[in-house]
Amino acid sequence: MLTDREVAATLEMLKNEHLDVRAVTLGLSLLDCVSDDLSRLTAKILAKVDRVAGGLVAACERVSEKYGIPVVNRRLAVSPVSVLCGPFDADGAVRVAKALDRAAGDCGVDFVGGYGALVEKGFSRGDEVLIDSIPRALAETSRVCSSVNVASSRDGINMDAVRRMGEAVRETALLTADRDAVGCAKLVVFANIPPDMPFMAGAYQGLGEPDRVINVGVSGPGVVRRAVDRAFRDGARPSLGDLSETVKRTAYKVTRAGEILGREVASLLGIPFGVVDLSLAPSPQVGDSVGEIFRSFGLSAIGAPGSTALLALINDAVKKGGAFASGRVGGLSGAFIPVSEDLVIGEAARAGELTLEKLEALTAVCSVGLDMVPLPGDTSAATLSAVIADEMAIGVVNHKTTACRLIPVPGKKAGDPVSFGGLLGNAAVMNVRDCPEAEGFIGLGGRIPAPVHSLRN
Numbered sequence: 001m002l003t004d005r006e007v008a009a010t011l012e013m014l015k016n017e018h019l020d021v022r023a024v025t026l027g028l029s030l031l032d033c034v035s036d037d038l039s040r041l042t043a044k045i046l047a048k049v050d051r052v053a054g055g056l057v058a059a060c061e062r063v064s065e066k067y068g069i070p071v072v073n074r075r076l077a078v079s080p081v082s083v084l085c086g087p088f089d090a091d092g093a094v095r096v097a098k099a100l101d102r103a104a105g106d107c108g109v110d111f112v113g114g115y116g117a118l119v120e121k122g123f124s125r126g127d128e129v130l131i132d133s134i135p136r137a138l139a140e141t142s143r144v145c146s147s148v149n150v151a152s153s154r155d156g157i158n159m160d161a162v163r164r165m166g167e168a169v170r171e172t173a174l175l176t177a178d179r180d181a182v183g184c185a186k187l188v189v190f191a192n193i194p195p196d197m198p199f200m201a202g203a204y205q206g207l208g209e210p211d212r213v214i215n216v217g218v219s220g221p222g223v224v225r226r227a228v229d230r231a232f233r234d235g236a237r238p239s240l241g242d243l244s245e246t247v248k249r250t251a252y253k254v255t256r257a258g259e260i261l262g263r264e265v266a267s268l269l270g271i272p273f274g275v276v277d278l279s280l281a282p283s284p285q286v287g288d289s290v291g292e293i294f295r296s297f298g299l300s301a302i303g304a305p306g307s308t309a310l311l312a313l314i315n316d317a318v319k320k321g322g323a324f325a326s327g328r329v330g331g332l333s334g335a336f337i338p339v340s341e342d343l344v345i346g347e348a349a350r351a352g353e354l355t356l357e358k359l360e361a362l363t364a365v366c367s368v369g370l371d372m373v374p375l376p377g378d379t380s381a382a383t384l385s386a387v388i389a390d391e392m393a394i395g396v397v398n399h400k401t402t403a404c405r406l407i408p409v410p411g412k413k414a415g416d417p418v419s420f421g422g423l424l425g426n427a428a429v430m431n432v433r434d435c436p437e438a439e440g441f442i443g444l445g446g447r448i449p450a451p452v453h454s455l456r457n
Contacts, residue, residue, distance in 0.1 A: 166385025251321025275330025291344025303354030334367025
């Protein structure tokens with residue numbers, strides 16, 4: 001149980017420090033909906049989502065009102081849809097996406113994740129069909145999100161999948177060009193994707209997960225920044241070890257609050273509670289930025305020398321605090337560094353203080369990767385694939401999750417402003433060296449073998 005002092009501290013977080021539950025995500029298996037008849041498949045999907053997820057929004061509102069903790073997003077994550085698509089072609093897969101979109105709208109959730117595939121070792125027919133359908137599926141739906149895992153530390157990098165995903169990102173951008181390529185904001189390419197993550201666009205229901213489960217994502221960059229600022233009050237000069245302890249204790253309190261709320265939502269729905277994901281997931285508003293934490297630690301901006309070391313400290317402290325608070329910590333649980341969704345990170349990129357190369361270096365120690373990165377619209381598919389391959393290598397070698405959410409915005413060049421709306425935020429297009437000749441490397445295909453982890457140095 002929380003002590004009186006912890007309760008008071010949590011109330012202060014709610015009032016002044018932007019503490020919220022960023023996402024309550026209902027994970028739902030669709031394996032029992034399998035059918036080789038498309039109409040029957042979509043009907044079974046609609047029926048199951050309505051039966052299981054129909055009460056999710058009401059339960060979140062009830063618990064939010066009881067505790068006074070805002071629940072920003074209510075989401076649904078389903079089994080990788082590729083396992084359902086073997087009997088169909090890309091047009092059929094798009095119909096499945098539209099059924100998911102309708103089901104999500106009917107039960108009032110904000111997004112539905114899981115329109116994806118796990119292809120780190122190769123493709124099934126369903127995987128190929130789904131990947132071919134991604135651009136149209138994201139262009140013709142509003143709530144559907146897609147994630148494709150193309151690499152793992154155990155299996156290496158499927159470079160054929162990397163190539164196809166670079167092409168899919170580019171085509172998705174072109175099909176949603178009238179909306180600043182917002183379809184790409186719903187598409188993420190992963191290495192080592194976790195099966196229980198509540199955050200979009202990567203959330204899906206892992207094949208080893210229960211038939212249904214509630215996972216919670218709690219966000220608190222503003223809470224962490226205020227805690228660090230308090231450590232410097234009255235002329236104090238805490239060491240980095242002291243500040244690590246401060247972040248760890250703060251993460252502990254936020255995790256406890258998130259688990260309490262998540263367990264109560266699960267209880268109301270009669271669904272098992274899964275994990276709490278304590279990720280510092282920022283929003284575009286002032287006071288809710290991971291980038292602001294860097295300033296509180298004394299750096300001029302994220303991207304300045306020292307940023308990678310500091311991000312490693314923050315990420316580690318968040319994980320340690322969460323692990324001490326709960327035996328159900330899962331998902332990613334660290335620090336996100338999205339360019340458009342974080343006000344201060346976006347400003348650093350706009351000012352040239354944060355380059356794509358430095359951002360890639362930071363992903364070696366953060367919890368995600370190249371996230372919500374707007375790029376020039378004429379960036380070639382080969383360049384996009386090469387950037388994805390680089391990011392996958394960081395995840396595979398370091399045995400961590402990495403991801404790419406790249407957004408080549410048609411008609412835009414480096415420095416041009418783009419706006420995606422809502423929590424997706426806005427930013428300036430980042431510069432990338434376009435190298436169409438990278439096709440010579442990417443086109444070799446095959447699989448980059450997994451590293452020998454027993455001989456790491």
